[in-house]
Amino acid sequence: MKASEAPSAPANDGGPRRTRILAGAVAVVLVVALLIASLGLGLFQPLTGGGVGQTSSATSPTMGEQTSPPKFCTDFSPEQELTDQRVMSGASASFPGYDEQLWLGLEQNFSSLSYNVTVIAQNDSQGFGPAYLLNGLTPAGFWYQVGIAWDIATGAGAYEPGFTFVYEVWNTNTSTPVYPSRTGTLPEGFSAANGDEVELGLQFSSGRVSMTARDLNGSASASASYGAFGQSEFVGLKDQTSGFATSLLTEWYHTLPYFCSGEGAAFSNSVVNTTSAWMRIDEWNLTGTSSSQRFNSTAPGQCCVFNSGYQSVSFSDPAAFQWLTTNGTTIYANAHEFATP
Numbered sequence: 001m002k003a004s005e006a007p008s009a010p011a012n013d014g015g016p017r018r019t020r021i022l023a024g025a026v027a028v029v030l031v032v033a034l035l036i037a038s039l040g041l042g043l044f045q046p047l048t049g050g051g052v053g054q055t056s057s058a059t060s061p062t063m064g065e066q067t068s069p070p071k072f073c074t075d076f077s078p079e080q081e082l083t084d085q086r087v088m089s090g091a092s093a094s095f096p097g098y099d100e101q102l103w104l105g106l107e108q109n110f111s112s113l114s115y116n117v118t119v120i121a122q123n124d125s126q127g128f129g130p131a132y133l134l135n136g137l138t139p140a141g142f143w144y145q146v147g148i149a150w151d152i153a154t155g156a157g158a159y160e161p162g163f164t165f166v167y168e169v170w171n172t173n174t175s176t177p178v179y180p181s182r183t184g185t186l187p188e189g190f191s192a193a194n195g196d197e198v199e200l201g202l203q204f205s206s207g208r209v210s211m212t213a214r215d216l217n218g219s220a221s222a223s224a225s226y227g228a229f230g231q232s233e234f235v236g237l238k239d240q241t242s243g244f245a246t247s248l249l250t251e252w253y254h255t256l257p258y259f260c261s262g263e264g265a266a267f268s269n270s271v272v273n274t275t276s277a278w279m280r281i282d283e284w285n286l287t288g289t290s291s292s293q294r295f296n297s298t299a300p301g302q303c304c305v306f307n308s309g310y311q312s313v314s315f316s317d318p319a320a321f322q323w324l325t326t327n328g329t330t331i332y333a334n335a336h337e338f339a340t341p
Contacts, residue, residue, distance in 0.1 A: 111204070
């Protein structure tokens with residue numbers, strides 16, 4: 001889609017919003033002035049669909065408390081996925097049309113948000129990598145996202161190599177992106193190394209919200225800002241009462257479904273003592289779907305290849321990890337950390 005064309009507003013049925021890590025429903029331009037090919041998916045397109053407790057997964061989700069070292073995957077490494085019948089029956093050639101999302105929804109209110117994330121340079125069998133994202137919703141209905149992506153997908157078999165800084169703002173009252181003005185994120189090169197700890201931040205300052213990233217093991221840093229519209233806090237949502245959630249998210253576009261990487265990435269905040277949250281794992285199939293119908297829950301076949309539903313967790317023991325698993329992928333959380341493959 002051309003930069004002047006606005007994407008159609010998706011249906012809002014209570015599902016969490018997700019980031020758009022492909023050029024498309026919006027045009028994406030690199031800071032280094034390289035024009036990325038338009039695909040129709042786009043950075044920071046919202047996710048809709050599903051609801052609390054709803055599941056449409058190949059295997060039912062299970063939860064529990066972690067007592068042994070974490071294991072993120074029970075099957076489907078990059079090599080294994082190419083030989084598995086269930087995976088290959090859903091293959092989409094070299095087009096990254098499967099979107100897997102691993103969520104931790106925060107239920108407290110925050111005057112600012114800051115989480116460190118260990119950024120991992122990992123790829124699926126086609127070379128595409130993940131995005132690690134921090135999201136904040138204000139009472140005025142503006143949703144701010146900031147994160148670091150690795151080998152961000154830009155087209156069929158194509159990706160922008162290395163780490164990039166990504167950000168966007170949505171007006172949830174109209175379900176439309178409002179910043180950047182091109183309605184698409186401008187990925188900016190971010191010189192981190194594999195395994196570096198990057199601080200992601202959302203702060204109120206001088207009537208604006210600052211979206212920041214800072215490499216705690218190096219010198220890389222990046223920032224962007226947008227108006228706060230008189231607001232001074234990010235709101236947590238109990239029982240997922242809105243589709244735009246204050247949350248942590250690992251998202252990954254793939255050409256094949258049911259992918260899981262055994263390398264873990266961890267979000268952490270040693271100061272905030274989260275008492276309760278919700279967890280969710282899902283994967284969308286966007287292959288062969290028009291731009292106007294992507295992430296629209298009324299379109300058949302999109303949601304979901306699998307979907308754990310929203311699973312509530314409480315952290316009576318702040319150090320104990322709770323886990324959620326479905327279809328070979330497991331995520332973990334305690335009062336201070338969120339770990340995903």
